Amino acid sequence: MIRLTVSVFLELVEIKAKTASILPFLLGACFSWFNYHSLNLGYLLVFFIAMFLFNMAVDILDNYNDYHNATDKHDYKKKTNIIGREHLSIKLVFSIMIGMIIISAFLGLILVYITGWQLLVMGGICYLVGIFYSSGPRPLSSLPLGEVFSGPTMGFMITLICVYINSYQIFSWNLVNLGAILLISLPNTLWISNLMLANNICDLEEDEKNQRFTLVHYLGKEHSLQLFVIMNSVAIIALVAAVILKIAPVTMLLSLCILPVILKQIGIFLNKQVKKETFSCAIKILAIGAVSQTLTFLIYMPFINY
DSSP states (O other), X not given: OOOOOHHHHHHHTXXXXXXXXXXXXXXXXXXXXXXXXXXXXXXXXXXXXXXXXHHHHHHHHHHHHHHHHOOSSSSIIIIIXXXXXXXXXXXXXXXXHHHHHHHXXXXXXXXXXXXXXXXXXXHHHHHHHHHHTSOSSSOGGGTTTHHHHHHIIIIIIHHHHHHHHHHTTXXXXXXXXXXXHHHHHHHHHXXXXXXXXXXXXXXXXXXXXXXXXXXXXXXXXXHHHHHHHHHHHHHHHHHHHHHHTTSSOGGGGGGXXXXXXXXXXXXXXXXXXXXXXXXXXXXXXHHXXXXXXXXXXXXXXXXXXX
């Protein structure tokens, strides 16, 4: 057994992929500020801690379950999975994961008590998806449902929860408000789903050896790559639509400046789908796209008239 170092811990919780939760959170704060002129910074901080802890716990759970479920047909368990590769203590990994979930849930229940039962429903959905994403006899990640649940849960639900926490005193549950939040979160939702899709494209053979039949298995690589392009295209269209419908400031159109970068990364990934070489293309698209969307939203904030 090897001691759990900081670098190993950060890989265990997949810290590099945390933009997938942090940026929808920031976008939700910007949207609430722009449309409702409301920010509850204290509650927002508590939610961020709860969200971040649970996000890390889910990634630990993913590695934990992959380690236990891996077959002996190849070297994934001993040489690829971080728990086996770094000879980590299973009990320690499990204890860290459970501790994070308990603290996250406790903080979430505090916010439910303050803001209302609606948060319990939204948070409950996120917890169920997070836990069953890689758990149970048929984990969501091993089915052609991973992309369907990962993007909407992290892209839409995190943004929705953030907006609700910031404006729960005045927030109205109607189709107009939900539609607006869905549209503003659509780029993140699609880019996060694309992260999962790209991962499954790269891992197709390895997943099939481990009896994980993802969406890529059913669509095939060619159609999966076409879907990758389509979702990136719709994400860009949604950015423009949000400005046209005036639920986002005109400054968000500046985010279109990153379009050449996104097109370049798409081209690289279409040319080669190798996990260690080109999966980072999907990560870069998410990071660059989501950051630009959030920053171009933020720069308009000083010009809002209250």
